Amino acid sequence: MTAAVEFRGVSVHYGQTCALAPLDLSVARGETLALLGPSGSGKSTALKALAGFVRPSAGRVLLEGRDVTDVPPHLRGLGVVVQSYALFPHMRVDDNVAFGLKARKTPRAEIAARVSEVLNLVGMGDYARRFPRELSGGQQQRVAIARALAIRPDVLLLDEPLSALDATLREDMIAELLRLRAELPDTTLIYVTHDQSEALALADRIAVMRDARLVETGPSEQLYHRPSTEFTAAFLGASNLIPVEVIRAGTVRLGGRELAAEPMGEFGAGQAVALGVRPHRVGVHPGTGAYTARLRGVQWRGSGFRLDLDLELGGEPCPVRAEVPSVDGLPAVGETVGVSIPDGCPLVAVGGTG
Known part of the structure; x- marks a missing residue:
């Protein structure tokens, strides 16, 4: 089946600055793909190249198999x-939503029906005659989405659409976007x-980007639970990266103990590897445990505690973060606690560029 969107070796340079290294990526029809990465990772540049707002320095952009680079x-x-x-x-809101339709010379009667349809779709049907200044940030965001949907696009691009909203509105808009996804x-x-x-x-799928390059792509759940690169493990879910020694396939040694691990690739002899352990999977116990750690800091987060620990493995302390709902008899900062690490965490290569 022809991909809805395809990047074929698309790169963008501004003089000597590489804003996007050659990108090869395709998106299926009806799929939701997130381009995820820190500032300067190239994700917005990729979107602008797709939208036509920047001209690729090399490569081609395709929509439904049609080359639209030019x-x-x-x-x-x-x-x-x-x-x-x-x-x-x-x-007013209805004129904002109608703008793209008028630019396409859509018949007036059809414009009115389409504007009403999309405003109702995003829950803004009662606000058609208001000006943007009379709306909240979340309401303005809904109008912007309605305007984009009014032309009935096969592909909808959203560039950091929720970053200007507060935490509560952001959660509400995520729910709205999930509903829209089901409707469309x-x-x-x-x-x-x-x-x-x-x-x-x-x-449905996440493309992780860093330093203008695509690091890794895969289904969201897979990347979260089984990242194959150090950067993805640390960025997507803030995994602790705990150095371990590979004993055999699926088994590692950590601090003199053997643990089962989920290998995400083949590792050569002497290669630096780490166990990717999510903070919520680190067990913390007063007194003793499988491992010992010194408590370096405590933050109460409302629903629980975030603990910063120095795991003692016989050499340099290894910094580890834990997230726990509660800790009975929590010791003071500087004292020791017992720590447990579960079996089945993913094994990732460390020290590379990824």
């Missing part, structure tokens, strides 16, 4: 929602974010 943005038929919403302040199963969504929780909640 096609101007307004002729690509994409819906785009940007971080700033970009609503016209002098236009044939629409392909490409979602740019630096927020791992947004990516995990919304995406």
